[in-house]
Amino acid sequence: MEGRGAARGDLAIRGALGLVAGLLFALLAFPLAALLLGAPPGELVRALRDPAVLPAAGLSLASTSVSLALIVAGGTPLAWAIARGAGRRWRAVETLVELPAVLPPAVAGVALLLAFGRRGVLGPALARLGLGLPFTSAAVVMAQSFVAAPFYVQAAVAAFRRVDPDLLFVARTLGAGRARVFLTVAVPVARPGLTGGAALAWARALGEFGATLMFAGNMPGRTQTLPLAIYTALESDLRTAQSLSILLVAAAFALLVAVRAGRRS
Amino acid sequence: MTGLEVDLEGAIGAMRVQVAFRAAERPIVLMGPNGAGKTSALLLVAGGLRPARGRVTLDGTALFDAGAGLDVPVERRAIGFLPQRYALFPHLDVLRNVAYGIAAPAGERLRRAREALAELEVDALAARRPRELSGGEMQRVALARALAARPRALLLDEPLAALDASVRRETRRFLAQRLRAWSLPTVVVTHDRADAEALDGEVLVLEAGAVVQRGTLQALAGAPATPFVSELVGP
Numbered sequence: 001m002e003g004r005g006a007a008r009g010d011l012a013i014r015g016a017l018g019l020v021a022g023l024l025f026a027l028l029a030f031p032l033a034a035l036l037l038g039a040p041p042g043e044l045v046r047a048l049r050d051p052a053v054l055p056a057a058g059l060s061l062a063s064t065s066v067s068l069a070l071i072v073a074g075g076t077p078l079a080w081a082i083a084r085g086a087g088r089r090w091r092a093v094e095t096l097v098e099l100p101a102v103l104p105p106a107v108a109g110v111a112l113l114l115a116f117g118r119r120g121v122l123g124p125a126l127a128r129l130g131l132g133l134p135f136t137s138a139a140v141v142m143a144q145s146f147v148a149a150p151f152y153v154q155a156a157v158a159a160f161r162r163v164d165p166d167l168l169f170v171a172r173t174l175g176a177g178r179a180r181v182f183l184t185v186a187v188p189v190a191r192p193g194l195t196g197g198a199a200l201a202w203a204r205a206l207g208e209f210g211a212t213l214m215f216a217g218n219m220p221g222r223t224q225t226l227p228l229a230i231y232t233a234l235e236s237d238l239r240t241a242q243s244l245s246i247l248l249v250a251a252a253f254a255l256l257v258a259v260r261a262g263r264r265s
Numbered sequence: 266m267t268g269l270e271v272d273l274e275g276a277i278g279a280m281r282v283q284v285a286f287r288a289a290e291r292p293i294v295l296m297g298p299n300g301a302g303k304t305s306a307l308l309l310v311a312g313g314l315r316p317a318r319g320r321v322t323l324d325g326t327a328l329f330d331a332g333a334g335l336d337v338p339v340e341r342r343a344i345g346f347l348p349q350r351y352a353l354f355p356h357l358d359v360l361r362n363v364a365y366g367i368a369a370p371a372g373e374r375l376r377r378a379r380e381a382l383a384e385l386e387v388d389a390l391a392a393r394r395p396r397e398l399s400g401g402e403m404q405r406v407a408l409a410r411a412l413a414a415r416p417r418a419l420l421l422d423e424p425l426a427a428l429d430a431s432v433r434r435e436t437r438r439f440l441a442q443r444l445r446a447w448s449l450p451t452v453v454v455t456h457d458r459a460d461a462e463a464l465d466g467e468v469l470v471l472e473a474g475a476v477v478q479r480g481t482l483q484a485l486a487g488a489p490a491t492p493f494v495s496e497l498v499g500p
Contacts (some may be wrong), residue, residue: 081314169313172339173346174366174414184365188356 036084037243044246047239055221056229057247063137063225067144071152071201076194079156080182090109094157101150104122108147111212116142117215139216142221144205159193160186192263199259203252267476268309269344269450271420273319273329277305279490284309285319288418294467295454297491302474303454304349308342310452311346312339321416345416345449347425351407353395359406366414381413382406386474387468401432408443418450424459428441437463458497459480469495 082094100108112122116133126133133139140261163186171181187194216223218232224246233240267304268289275282278411282302286293295303308314310321312329315336315430321329323344328337354362364378382388385405395403404424411419424440425433441463444451453464461468468485470493478490489495 046477103455164352166348166350167354168309168338169308170346170348170352171365173311173342173344173416174315174410175340175343175368176365177338177340185354191356 003245032249036247037244039219039239039242044243047237047243048247050233050237051239052220052224052229052232053244055238056224056226056244059137059140059224060206060226061222063140063144064202066141067148068202068207069203070141070145071072071149072194075149075153075156076187076200077182079153080160080186082153083157083160097153099151101148105147105208105234106214108143112139112143112146112211112215132231133171134215135217135219135223137222139224140212143211143215146210147208147211148201148205151204153198155197155200156190159197160189160231162193163189173198195262196259199255199262202257203255206248206251267324267450270320270322270450271310273309273316273321273331275305275309275314275316277302277314277474280305280474282306282309282471284471284476285366285471286452286467286479288452290448292444292453292464293452294461294464294466294468295452295471296456296458296461296468301471303471304422305474306471307346307422307490309456310426311344312337312342313346317429341342341427343415343417345411345414346423347407347411347419347424351403352405353398353410355395357430358391359387359393359398361399362395362406363410363413364461366410368414378409378413378479381409384412385409396432399432400428401436403438404428405439409439412447416449417421419444419447419452421451421453423454423456426456441465470497 078097082090085093103111114135115122116126116139117123118127118134122166133142138207167185168181168187171185172178176184208225208228209231212223212225213228213231218224218228220229220232224232227247230241230244230248235245266288270287272285273283280302282305283297284306295306297303305314309316316329316331318331319329320327321330323342327333327335328344329335353359353421354365357365359382360375360378363381367377369377378459379388379391382391385408387405387409389401390398390402390406395406398406404427408424410439420457425437429438437460444453444464451466453466454458455461468482469478470485470491472493474490478485478494483496484497489498
């Protein structure tokens, strides 16, 4: 009797777990399905002819490329230093670098304005140099780098920590200085992790919305990236917003597939 | 004075590791139980760990001298190091692994790398990746890589421990014969008395960081100083 009671209890728990899992899955899948299936394809393609689309796509591509280059160029040595560094101070640096990843984008926007805005800490100095950063394409890149860099640095730190210390030490006994060991052993051995982190950071930069809106504004052709163009299109033409959204979903999906394939090889 | 002269003391966690020896014509064979500080002793000599006091001298040139504040960086010590699991670079093929430590123009580097592989009788493996090699092959490639950098001393950390029993005997004979041919000052860490016999060197037994006995295997067998030594040399 007891055994059957336990079996029935197990069945009930499995049912309940299945129900909540199914609900969450539906919450994730249903909007995507609505996005992809909610309109005739011809209409969606026509919507892409909206004059705001091409400049926004171009700016997104260009700005995320520059952001990613900056993130990888600076983030790789930074991650190496964090991974090799010991003690409280390096842990503090690590935490600080990871923080923007969990900050609300609105907070990132306010922080960037307070640092580099016209009335921000560096504003007057930048103005004297003739560099008004806010509401320029440079501001778009800064906003994207600010929110996306932590994703790369975090992945790179983890990848560098997995590199066998024997490899690094043997390389030095073979006559390689620290810089050469970093470039010829640590980076190539950690490369799968670095690539995965770069893909994540690029996806985050491509989707950047809140901080860009606040710090760079929403000026077509200058600071209006794809997510901002979606926001603007939503007020006038739902189909254009939908088409642009599908474009971004396709980019994200391609990225996911590429990362998966890279991880397997 | 030729050879590798070591007299140092270092703090490894809570343990003090203290060793003194001169490796020249005959190898130094470092033995001892797990955690006795054998690998740490090698790292202290190679520069991977910094001794608290003492000196390391190679062919009369000081590499480390705590008193004089001298600490030559690892990459300029010309001491070859073979870690337990060989640490071949996974992203490079065998030839480029061996070429890594050769300071010469590109063509010359590859030529000398092939020479080193031939010396270890593994030239057929040049195009392979480390993950495709057996344990015995890895060991020879790692030795070729260390040798190709033209070291003036060699430190081998349990060079045979990762091998199957079936290839260990053959590899042991090969290693002992090569080391004699190169006549480089050499320190070999091992668990295995058979290694010490084949290498025919001066045995240093390390326990809890300190040398408890030294001499030939026969001398140790005659008057073992600790239970560990008597088990090591016993019948």
